[in-house]
Every structure is written in structure tokens, then in C-alpha cells.
Amino acid sequence: MSEQQVVAQAAVVDGAGGLEPGAVPAGGKEFVGRSPGQLAWLRLRRDRVGLASGGALLFFVLLAVAAPLVERLYGKGPLERFPERLDRNGFPLGYAGVDAEHWLGIQPNLGRDVFIQLVYGLRTSLLVAFTAALLTIGLGILVGVVAGYLGGRVDAVLTWFVDLTMAFPFFIFCFAFIPVAVNQFYGVRDAEATWFRPMLLIAIFVLFNWTYTARLVRGQVLSLREREFVDAARAAGAGLGHILFRQLLPNLWAPILVTFSLNVPALITAEAALSFLGIGILEPTPDLGRLISDSVDFIREVPTFTIVGGTTLFLLVLSFNLFGDALRDALDPKSTR
Amino acid sequence: MLRFFVRKLLLAVSTLFAVSVLTFGLFFAVPNNPAELMCGNGKVCSPERLEMIERRMGLDVPVPQQYGSFMKGIFAGRTIGEGDAARECLRPCLGFSFRNDEPVSRIVGRTLPVTLSLVAGAAVVWLLIGVSVGMISALRRGTVFDRLAVGFSLVGASMPILLFGPLLLIVFVYETGWLSYPRYVPITENPLAWASAMILPWLALGFLNSASYARLSRAQMLETLTEDFVRTARAKGLPKATVYGRHALRAAITPIVTIAGLDLGTYLGGTVITETIFGFTGLGKASLNAAINLDMPVVMATVLLAAVFIVAANVVVDALYAVIDPRVRLG
Numbered sequence: 001m002s003e004q005q006v007v008a009q010a011a012v013v014d015g016a017g018g019l020e021p022g023a024v025p026a027g028g029k030e031f032v033g034r035s036p037g038q039l040a041w042l043r044l045r046r047d048r049v050g051l052a053s054g055g056a057l058l059f060f061v062l063l064a065v066a067a068p069l070v071e072r073l074y075g076k077g078p079l080e081r082f083p084e085r086l087d088r089n090g091f092p093l094g095y096a097g098v099d100a101e102h103w104l105g106i107q108p109n110l111g112r113d114v115f116i117q118l119v120y121g122l123r124t125s126l127l128v129a130f131t132a133a134l135l136t137i138g139l140g141i142l143v144g145v146v147a148g149y150l151g152g153r154v155d156a157v158l159t160w161f162v163d164l165t166m167a168f169p170f171f172i173f174c175f176a177f178i179p180v181a182v183n184q185f186y187g188v189r190d191a192e193a194t195w196f197r198p199m200l201l202i203a204i205f206v207l208f209n210w211t212y213t214a215r216l217v218r219g220q221v222l223s224l225r226e227r228e229f230v231d232a233a234r235a236a237g238a239g240l241g242h243i244l245f246r247q248l249l250p251n252l253w254a255p256i257l258v259t260f261s262l263n264v265p266a267l268i269t270a271e272a273a274l275s276f277l278g279i280g281i282l283e284p285t286p287d288l289g290r291l292i293s294d295s296v297d298f299i300r301e302v303p304t305f306t307i308v309g310g311t312t313l314f315l316l317v318l319s320f321n322l323f324g325d326a327l328r329d330a331l332d333p334k335s336t337r
Numbered sequence: 338m339l340r341f342f343v344r345k346l347l348l349a350v351s352t353l354f355a356v357s358v359l360t361f362g363l364f365f366a367v368p369n370n371p372a373e374l375m376c377g378n379g380k381v382c383s384p385e386r387l388e389m390i391e392r393r394m395g396l397d398v399p400v401p402q403q404y405g406s407f408m409k410g411i412f413a414g415r416t417i418g419e420g421d422a423a424r425e426c427l428r429p430c431l432g433f434s435f436r437n438d439e440p441v442s443r444i445v446g447r448t449l450p451v452t453l454s455l456v457a458g459a460a461v462v463w464l465l466i467g468v469s470v471g472m473i474s475a476l477r478r479g480t481v482f483d484r485l486a487v488g489f490s491l492v493g494a495s496m497p498i499l500l501f502g503p504l505l506l507i508v509f510v511y512e513t514g515w516l517s518y519p520r521y522v523p524i525t526e527n528p529l530a531w532a533s534a535m536i537l538p539w540l541a542l543g544f545l546n547s548a549s550y551a552r553l554s555r556a557q558m559l560e561t562l563t564e565d566f567v568r569t570a571r572a573k574g575l576p577k578a579t580v581y582g583r584h585a586l587r588a589a590i591t592p593i594v595t596i597a598g599l600d601l602g603t604y605l606g607g608t609v610i611t612e613t614i615f616g617f618t619g620l621g622k623a624s625l626n627a628a629i630n631l632d633m634p635v636v637m638a639t640v641l642l643a644a645v646f647i648v649a650a651n652v653v654v655d656a657l658y659a660v661i662d663p664r665v666r667l668g
Contacts, residue, residue, distance in 0.1 A: 160348075167352045167651065169606045169643035172621070175628035176636045180363050183631065269497055273610055276499055277625055292499050296614070303507045310500025318495035325491075 036254075043330040050326025056319035064123040071116055076102075078120040078286045081111040096304040104308050107291075108298040114305065118312050120286035125316070128198050128281075129267040132205035137260050139206060140213025141252075145244050147214070148221030155218075162211045170208050171273075177204065178279045197281050201274065205267055213259055220252050254331040261327050265320035272313055288313050345655055349648045356644040360637045361404050393417075393424075394433075407432070432634035434627075441638045444623060449642075451521050452619035454531065455538050455611065456604045462543025464597060467550025468590070474551070475558035476581060486551060493548025502541045502614035509537060519615050538615045542608060546600065553596065557589040564588070591661050595654050602650025606643025 034042070044050050063070065071077055085097055090109040097106030097114075104114040147158035181200055186192050224230065225248065233247045274280030275289030283290075288309060295305040391397045395406065395417045406415055410430035417424050417432070426432070431441035474486035509516045519537055522530040561567065562585060570580045607621025620639055627635035 160351075163348060164352050164355055167644060167647050168356065169603070169640060169647055171609060172606055172624055172640050172643040175609075175625050176360060176363055176640050179628050179631055265495065272497065272499060277609060277613060278629070279625070289499065292503075296503055299503055299506060300511050303503075303511065306503045306507070307500075310497065310503060313497050314495060314500050317497060318492065321495045322491065 040254075040327075040330040044326060047326045047329065049322055050330065053319040053322035053326065056315065057323050060122055060316055060319065061126065063119055064126045067119050067123045070119050074113075074116055076113045076116050078116050079112065079284055082106055082113065083111045086111050091298070091301055096302050098304075105302075105304065107294065108302050108305065110294070114291075114308060117286045117291055118288070118309065121288040121291055122312070122316065124198070124281055124285055124287045125268050125271055125313075128201055128205075128271050129264045132202045132209070132267050133260055133263045135202065135206045136209040136263060137213050137256060139210040140259075141217050141249070141256065143210065144214040144217025145221055145248060148218040149225050149244055149248065151222075158214070159218075162214055165208060165211045168208065170270075173208075174204060174274060175277075175279065178274075192282065194285055197285070201271060201280060205270065209263065209267070213256070213263075216255055216259060217252060220255065221248055224248055224251055258324060258328045258331060261320065261324035265317040265324070268313070268317055268320070288316075342652075342656075345652055349652055352648055353641075353644060357408065357641055358404070360640045361400075361407065363633070363637075431638040434635055435632045436627075436630055441634050444635055445620070445638055445642065448618055448620045448623040450523060451617050452605060452607060452612070452621065454521075454524060454535055455542065455608055455617065455619060456601065458532075458535050458539040459542035459546065459604075459608075460597065460601055462539050463546035463550055465547075466544065467547035468554045468593060470547070471551040471554030471556075472558050472581075472586070472589075475555045475562065478559065486555070490548045490552040490555070493545060494552065496545055496548070498541060498545055498610050498614070501545055502538075502611060505537050505541050506614070519617070521617050538608075538611050538617070541614070542604075542611050550593065550596070554589065554593055557592055558585065561585045561589040587661065591658065594657055594661060598650045598654035598657065599647075602647040605646040605650075607639065 044054075076082075082102070085093055085102070085106050086108070087093055090111075092106040092108060092111075095105075098104065102113050102115065104118065106112070107114055107117065143158055143162075147155045178200065182192065182196075185196065230243060230247060233243050238247070271280060272287075272289030272292070275287045276293040278290075278293065280289055281287035292306060292309045292313070295302070295309050299306050388397075395403065398406075409415055410417075410426060410428075410432070412428065414428035414430045415426055417426050417430075424433070426440065427442075429442055431445065433440055434444065470486050470489070474480075474483040477483055506518070510518055516533070516537060519534040521534055524531040566588075567580060567585050570584050571577075575584075605620075607619060607624055609619075609621030609625050611617075612619040612622040613625075620642070624636060624639035624643075627633075627639070
């Protein structure tokens with residue numbers, strides 16, 4: 001977004017519209033200068049869907065962060081069992097086991113409380129997705145900026161890597177890779193450390209995901225590097241690192257932020273899918289995907305269990321996606337959807 | 338034009354080569370030698386028996402040589418092992434399963450049609466629903482229909498199949514009993530039973546995908562409608578149906594073809610979640626089972642096949658581009 005555009009948009013936001021930069025409106029009101037960040041915030045605040053999804057998002061994140069506190073207040077742990085609440089066949093008593101004590105019911109067979117499992121499952125999901133998205137963006141920015149700015153042979157090699165990674169069948173490769181990696185580190189009999197699977201998933205997600213950011217950043221840098229401010233910096237004797245990360249990068253934060261916010265829900269879905277298939281997060285770490293996978297075994301008898309777990313995942317992804325869209329609209333008012 | 342395709346093909350071949358080398362490398366990254374895995378635990382497995390199995394599976398030669406003969410086997414067939422342990426493996430030879438010695442090509446032949454039927458039907462659903470909803474809402478912009486369609490595409494794009502698939506099962510199978518739990522029947526055996534088994538997975542995969550297609554085709558159509566050639570066509574008196582259905586549609590549909598081609602390529606490699614939810618053994622499910630059992634020949638074959646589908650879809654999409662949109666000049 002260039003300087004002129006920013007000023008022009010400031011005028012529009014003020015409701016004065018179409019003013020020359022620096023001009024004083026006829027009403028005598030002082031022209032207020034606003035930074036691109038302030039403008040985006042103004043636009044976001046007017047977007048009702050954006051606000052609602054942002055609120056939902058905040059709720060999920062707070063719930064996940066404060067999971068131990070929620071556990072203390074709620075009085076039940078994620079692994080605690082309540083066998084007295086199950087009937088002889090392992091099905092929860094009453095309507096899916098819902099009552100004042102267990103807000104969302106009891107898990108069949110294992111007899112765990114569903115609500116606290118969801119809270120801790122959110123924690124796992126968000127932890128994996130956020131970490132992976134941050135690393136993805138970091139790697140993507142690094143590769144994209146370097147490839148775009150240096151061009152030539154470096155660019156050709158990096159672009160080939162990007163194309164290669166994109167042609168990899170992600171899910172199928174996960175099947176091939178995860179069991180082999182686990183086997184490599186732990187053998188067939190040893191028990192895995194609980195941190196190992198999340199780390200492995202994060203590593204795989206980063207490995208396959210960085211290409212999109214890299215592509216985006218590369219394209220932007222290609223057009224930015226010919227601009228005057230880059231020439232000026234170079235003429236002033238700035239080093240390569242300064243030009244790349246102090247001059248070019250600040251111009252890219254808007255698309256990067258949008259990519260990040262749309263990357264997180266995609267990663268949440270992928271993590272849930274892998275755990276659903278039994279090669280993601282394992283017992284005893286609570287996880288949304290595995291909870292749904294467990295629930296499908298009892299779908300005939302306790303359908304609400306599946307619906308509760310699935311709906312949580314759906315709402316989480318939905319609020320991220322809606323917020324990402326709102327963010328895009330706020331940061332780039334020219335975009336249409 | 339020619340140069341463009343040669344470059345694309347070279348890229349495709351180099352990608353496939355890299356995928357095959359990587360998966361072959363994984364195969365040997367398994368610390369338990371596959372022969373040991375097959376041989377059983379310490380008591381049963383004598384050194385002689387281990388050596389015999391290694392010879393039988395052709396694992397006693399250097400790794401690059403094994404890679405070479407593996408690739409040769411795909412195109413020309415090969416003999417695995419030597420002497421009395423030799424087995425003939427016909428083209429396209431993908432080896433034998435470690436678990437039950439079944440030829441991998443037969444496993445693929447059994448599971449690929451399941452995935453193929455699933456994806457083909459789902460693609461019809463998502464293209465029909467997605468593109469028509471997107472087009473209509475673009476033409477009736479701002480109406481109730483448009484708003485509902487936009488809402489549908491927003492919500493649908495976030496709906497995980499982990500919820501939608503089980504929901505369909507709950508509603509149509511367990512609560513109302515309108516359909517029975519799906520069981521795959523080959524189309525050659527009984528087309529009607531095939532379709533009725535496939536209808537829920539088609540709906541699940543197709544409906545979810547149609548959301549993003551509706552969104553994309555709406556945006557494309559809106560953009561196309563503002564173009565000069567649409568106004569010209571209207572101004573010279575062509576009926577609306579011709580202008581929107583022929584002129585505008587053709588221009589708007591190009592990116593949809595791209596995405597559809599790439600999606601098809603990806604899904605043909607396996608729709609493992611849909612297959613798992615509805616209890617089919619397609620390519621994805623077979624691959625997952627094989628991976629959990631460390632049955633590496635099957636894993637390798639499915640990864641390679643999935644990569645072939647993706648790469649082929651890329652090439653086909655590039656070619657289709659030029660056919661659909663005459664403005665595209667490849668070069």
C-alpha cells in the first residue's frame with residue numbers, strides 16, 4: 001500500500017471522501033492522519049462478522065490457555081474416569097450422560113468427562129497449529145524474500161523446491177513418514193514420550209506448508225525490489241540483510257498476516273484428521289481428532305458424542321476462517337470475495 | 338508452446354523421480370530390516386532363514402541397484418530373488434506385500450476402483466452444485482439467494498468432513514434408516530447397488546467441496562460480468578442466456594478448471610478420511626493400513642501413484658488452459 005493510497009483511504013474513512021491529501025474539509029474539521037494499522041483496525045471494528053468471529057476466537061484461545069484453571073474450577077481432570085456413570089455395556093447413563101456435573105456428557109466405555117477433554121483437546125490443537133503456522137511463516141518468509149530478491153540461479157533452485165514440495169501427496173506421505181519416523185526413534189516396543197508426536201506433526205506441517213508463504217512473498221518481493229526506496233537504501237550503502245528485512249519485509253506484513261490467519265485453521269483441520277486416522281496425537285494426550293475417532297465407534301448408540309466433538313472442531317475452524325476473511329478485507333479493501 | 342510443454346514435462350519427470358527416490362529412501366530408513374520384520378521374532382528367526390528371506394526379496398544387493406531394479410520392474414516386470422527363491426513379477430511390478438505376499442499391483446487394482454468411483458461421483462456433485470450456485474448468485478447479486486449462497490459457502494468451507502460424514506450417517510442411516518451402512522459393490526457387478534452404496538460418500542465429499550467452488554465461481558463470474566466483451570455482447574442484442582451461458586461462463590470457468598483438476602489429482606491419490614468414515618477400503622485406506630504395519634512395498638506404491646496423479650493433473654490442467662481460454666498464450 002503506497003503512501004498516497006493510505007492518505008486517500010484516510011479521507012474515505014473520515015467520511016469526507018475524495019479530498020486532496022492535506023486539504024482541510026469544507027466543514028472546517030481538521031484532517032486526521034492515520035497509519036495503515038489504525039485504518040485496518042477501524043475497518044475491522046465495523047465488520048460485525050469479523051468482530052463476532054474474533055470474539056469466538058478469543059474465547060477458544062482463552063479456554064485453551066486457561067485449561068488447568070478450568071480443570072480446577074470444573075473439578076474434573078481430562079483423564080479422570082467415572083465408571084459409576086456408565087451402564088453395564090459401557091454406555092453413559094441418562095441422555096449421553098449429560099447432567100449438572102458433566103456438562104457435555106460422558107465418553108462411552110472410557111467414562112471420561114467430555115467437556116474437560118474438549119478443553120484440553122483445544123489446547124493440543126491450538127498449540128500444534130500455532131507453532132507450526134509460526135514456523136511455516138518464518139521459513140516461508142526467509143525463502144521467499146531470498147529467492148525473490150536475489151533472483152537468478154538461487155531463485156530457480158528455490159522455486160524448483162517449492163514446486164517439488166507442492167507436488168508431494170501430503171496425506172499419503174504422512175502415512176509413509178510418521179510410522180517410519182516413530183519406528184526410527186522408538187522402535188516397535190518402547191513407549192513414546194508425550195511430546196514426540198506433537199513435535200513430529202509440527203515438523204511435518206512446516207515441511208509441507210512453507211511453500212505457499214514462500215510463493216506469495218517471492219511474488220511480492222519481485223515487484224517491490226524494483227521500487228525507488230530499495231534503490232535509495234542500496235545507494236545509501238545498506239547491506240543485504242538490512243534491505244531484505246528492514247526495507248522489504250515491513251511492506252509485506254499485511255498479506256503475511258492474512259496467510260497466517262488462514263493457515264492456522266487449515267493446520268487445525270490437518271492435525272485433527274491425522275489424529276482421527278490414528279497416526280497423529282496418541283493417548284493419553286487429549287485431542288479433538290482422536291476424540292471424534294473414538295466417538296465414531298459409538299455413533300449408533302451415542303450420536304451426541306460425535307456431534308459435540310465435531311461441532312467444537314467446526315466452530316473453531318469456522319471462527320478462524322471468518323476472522324481471516326475479515327482481516328483480509330480490513331487490510332486490503334480492494335479485495336473482493 | 339512446445340517449449341512450455343517440454344519444460345513442464347521435464348519438471349513433472351524430475352518431481353516424480355524425487356518422490357520415488359525419497360520414498361525408496363524411507364523404505365530403508367526403517368530400522369528393522371524388512372526381512373527381519375517378515376522373519377518374526379528372535380526364536381523363530383535363525384540366521385539362515387533371515388538370509389533366505391533377504392535373498393527371496395532381493396534385499397541382498399546394494400540399495401541403488403535395488404532402486405534401479407524396482408524402477409525397471411514397474412515398466413518391464415522383473416524377477417525378484419534368485420535361484421529356487423525367484424518369483425516372477427509381471428509388469429507393472431510393484432513388488433510383493435511384506436504381510437501376506439500378495440502382489441502389490443493386485444492390491445492397487447482392488448482398491449483403486451473404490452477411490453475412483455468415490456472421487457468421480459463426488460466431483461460431479463461439487464461441480465454441479467458449486468458452479469451453478471456460484472453462477473446464479475453472481476447473476477442475482479444482492480438477492481436473498483445470493484446472501485444464502487454466500488453464507489453456505491462460508492460455513493461449508495469450514496465444515497470438517499470429520500463432522501459432516503458422521504452427521505450424514507447419523508441422519509440417513511441410524512436415525513431414519515433410509516439407507517443402510519454403505520458396502521462397496523463393483524459397478525460391473527451391480528450398478529444400482531454401487532450407486533446406492535456410494536451416495537453418502539458422494540454427498541459428503543461433494544457437498545463440502547462445493548462450498549469453495551461456489552465461492553470461487555461467484556467471484557470469477559462477478560469479475561467477468563464487468564468486462565467489456567460482456568457489455569458488447571449484450572449491446573449487440575444477444576439474448577441473456579447466450580451471453581451469460583456461453584461468453585461469460587467460458588471466461589469465468591478457467592480458474593475453476595484449474596482448481597478442479599488439481600483437486601481431482603489430489604483426491605485420486607486417496608480420500609482416506611471419507612473412506613475410513615464410510616468403511617471403504619480404497620487406495621487411501623489401504624495405504625494407511627500398510628503404513629501402520631510398516632508394509633513398505635504397498636506404502637511406496639501408493640505414494641508413487643498419488644504423486645503420479647498430482648503431477649499428471651498439473652500437466653493436464655496446463656494443457657486445458659489453452660483449450661478453454663483462447664487468450665492464454667503458453668510460452
